[in-house]
Amino acid sequence: MTERTTRPDMPALQPTEATDIRSAVQQRYTLVAERGLQAIPDDGGGCCGTAESCCSPNAERLYSPEEIDAVTDAAAAASAGCGNPIAIGELRPGETILDLGSGGGIDCFLAARQVGPTGRVIGIDMTPAMIDLARKNAATLEAHNVVFKLSQIESLPEPDGSVDAIISNCVINLAPDKPRVFAEAFRVLRPGGRLHVSDIVVTEELPLEVQADVSQWTGCIAGAQVQDTYLGQMADAGFSDIEIVTSVPTSSAGDEPWAHAVRSISVRATKPS
Numbered sequence: 555m556t557e558r559t560t561r562p563d564m565p566a567l568q569p570t571e572a573t574d575i576r577s578a579v580q581q582r583y584t585l586v587a588e589r590g591l592q593a594i595p596d597d598g599g600g601c602c603g604t605a606e607s608c609c610s611p612n613a614e615r616l617y618s619p620e621e622i623d624a625v626t627d628a629a630a631a632a633s634a635g636c637g638n639p640i641a642i643g644e645l646r647p648g649e650t651i652l653d654l655g656s657g658g659g660i661d662c663f664l665a666a667r668q669v670g671p672t673g674r675v676i677g678i679d680m681t682p683a684m685i686d687l688a689r690k691n692a693a694t695l696e697a698h699n700v701v702f703k704l705s706q707i708e709s710l711p712e713p714d715g716s717v718d719a720i721i722s723n724c725v726i727n728l729a730p731d732k733p734r735v736f737a738e739a740f741r742v743l744r745p746g747g748r749l750h751v752s753d754i755v756v757t758e759e760l761p762l763e764v765q766a767d768v769s770q771w772t773g774c775i776a777g778a779q780v781q782d783t784y785l786g787q788m789a790d791a792g793f794s795d796i797e798i799v800t801s802v803p804t805s806s807a808g809d810e811p812w813a814h815a816v817r818s819i820s821v822r823a824t825k826p827s
């Protein structure tokens with residue numbers, strides 16, 4: 555594995571506790587919010603944290619020029635996704651959309667254009683600096699149909715059956731308790747509601763030392779699950795019609811011997827009516 559240098563702004567943490575992981579994820583994405591993804595140096599953390607990785611140069615790689623023009627420069631600079639969940643399913647005028655791990659808000663602002671003034675978009679993120687950035691971006695765009703809420707996606711601040719569609723972009727891999735995330739998504743969706751997720755998965759278990767590397771976790775690699783396990787957890791939560799729409803290799807793992815196993819997928823699923 556690539557030798558890493560110690561960074562004063564990203565102290566090494568052992569991912570033995572979920573709280574350690576959440577704290578490390580918050581540190582990483584506070585830096586992304588404050589300086590943009592391109593400012594995060596390559597410390598071996600891969601995907602969502604390196605300038606030359608699968609998530610960078612991000613907005614230009616994931617979105618059309620027209621989509622990028624529709625959001626603020628700051629939202630585009632903080633874009634740390636690994637796909638385009640807006641592109642894999644229709645969002646309709648008047649609908650309520652929830653974004654799990656909304657970051658600087660790029661997908662929320664794109665969703666807001668589709669649901670229009672009678673619809674509503676709710677962005678959820680646990681990193682205060684990301685919520686601050688997203689709210690500033692919303693003010694700049696005069697996006698009155700978007701709100702951002704500080705919360706963990708494992709415990710959503712929304713009522714049962716209140717959401718028409720959930721989007722999420724490169725976030726669930728970062729959560730220590732994925733079954734709980736899928737259970738919460740299922741709870742807040744109305745019957746017939748849709749889940750549109752882009753995320754990192756692996757085709758085989760990564761070496762244990764990679765899984766135990768918190769920098770690889772915050773970079774969207776160590777927390778990535780084997781694809782069948784990931785889809786199985788969606789099914790266990792109650793989702794049906796689970797369909798992988800796109801699956802592409804990522805450059806996030808560089809030339810590591812296990813790099814071939816890391817993929818970015820976009821998945822659709824439905825809460826049965």
Ligand SMILES: C[S@@+](CC[C@H](N)C(=O)[O-])C[C@H]1O[C@@H](n2cnc3c(N)ncnc32)[C@H](O)[C@@H]1O
Binds near residue numbers: 583654723730
């Ligand atoms: C890789 S970034 C992606 C942000 C955004 N979806 C995008 O495409 O730019 C991950 C974001 O998810 C947030 N996040 C990670 N784990 C979370 C959790 N368990 N609960 C809420 N937010 C979380 C981070 O704070 C960060 O803003």
